[in-house]
Amino acid sequence: MRIAVCVKQIPDPATPYELSPDTHRVVRPNDQVLDDTDRFGVEVGLQLAEEDDGSVTLYSMSPSGSLQGIRQALAMGADKAVIIDDPNLAGSDALTTARVLAASIEREGFDLVIAGTESTDGYTGVVPQQIAEILDVPSLTFARKVEATDGAIRIEQQTAGGYDVVEAPLPAVLSVTSGVVEPRYPTFKGIMQAKKKPIETLTAEDLGFSADQVGDTGAGQAISSVSVIPAREAGEIVEDDGEGYLRIVALLEQAKVI
Ligand SMILES: Cc1cc2nc3c(=O)[nH]c(=O)nc-3n(C[C@H](O)[C@H](O)[C@H](O)COP(=O)(O)OP(=O)(O)OC[C@H]3O[C@@H](n4cnc5c(N)ncnc54)[C@H](O)[C@@H]3O)c2cc1C
Numbered sequence: 522m523r524i525a526v527c528v529k530q531i532p533d534p535a536t537p538y539e540l541s542p543d544t545h546r547v548v549r550p551n552d553q554v555l556d557d558t559d560r561f562g563v564e565v566g567l568q569l570a571e572e573d574d575g576s577v578t579l580y581s582m583s584p585s586g587s588l589q590g591i592r593q594a595l596a597m598g599a600d601k602a603v604i605i606d607d608p609n610l611a612g613s614d615a616l617t618t619a620r621v622l623a624a625s626i627e628r629e630g631f632d633l634v635i636a637g638t639e640s641t642d643g644y645t646g647v648v649p650q651q652i653a654e655i656l657d658v659p660s661l662t663f664a665r666k667v668e669a670t671d672g673a674i675r676i677e678q679q680t681a682g683g684y685d686v687v688e689a690p691l692p693a694v695l696s697v698t699s700g701v702v703e704p705r706y707p708t709f710k711g712i713m714q715a716k717k718k719p720i721e722t723l724t725a726e727d728l729g730f731s732a733d734q735v736g737d738t739g740a741g742q743a744i745s746s747v748s749v750i751p752a753r754e755a756g757e758i759v760e761d762d763g764e765g766y767l768r769i770v771a772l773l774e775q776a777k778v779i
Pocket of ligand 1: 529547562616618622635636642645647649
């Protein structure tokens with residue numbers, strides 16, 4: 522099975538995000554990390570590939586930077602990576618991202634595309650389904666369990682009330698929930714091998730997109746303003762001198778919850 526796994530490089534969530542005062546966009550440092558959501562997609566891809574001697578190719582649309590995030594996923598065991606790095610892509614919305622990723626995946630060929638249900642930074646949660654629509658293949662979303670059957674994929678799709686069993690023939694697109702599998706930790710050998718694994722870098726033009734079809738210009742929306750969320754007011758500590766409940770009831774009435 523030829524498995525394409527979409528992986529996002531994001532600023533390390535442990536460090537506070539910086540927004541550019543000019544573009545209102547997240548400032549992307551040179552060292553970005555693998556979006557934690559995508560570790561699950563990589564692991565599902567590796568397990569399915571191990572079942573039938575398949576291959577796992579990573580696809581990422583982001584500034585290359587130090588490629589730290591990509592090497593993390595290669596160290597887990599993916600075979601190679603395709604990164605679409607082009608300054609014209611800055612400011613791309615989710616739909617443009619999906620179009621660019623779909624074009625790069627179609628160029629290589631695929632049987633299964635895997636992505637996270639939603640990223641950690643933008644979390645629009647629409648890219649996997651958009652890729653499926655653009656590639657004109659079925660999408661199996663919110664998978665909490667994945668099984669490859671003869672020429673098809675069967676999932677337990679997480680729902681509010683539990684799960685549904687959904688199946689579709691390959692080729693298809695799959696989005697996985699965090700927790701679908703236990704992602705492996707890269708071994709020292711894996712980390713060393715990742716340094717030599719092929720990473721192909723493409724531009725938007727290589728994929729047939731002109732500059733005005735991507736980035737800010739190609740986006741269906743523009744950020745008009747960004748404002749800092751006001752700090753939350755400190756709560757009230759109710760000392761219970763035996764009648765503390767009266768103050769609680771008064772606060773609940775004030776908040777119109779009783
Ligand atoms: C704070 C913030 C807010 C944003 N708000 C919006 C918005 O309201 N509308 C909008 O259209 N765009 C928005 N964007 C831009 C959007 O985040 C990017 O276009 C992004 O690349 C795709 O969207 P997502 O991460 O929200 O995708 P999601 O659909 O949440 O991502 C799901 C999965 O798709 C794959 N994926 C997503 N992006 C990439 C990528 N670049 N490379 C490889 N795989 C990827 C990953 O597997 C990921 O787990 C925002 C970005 C930020 C940082």
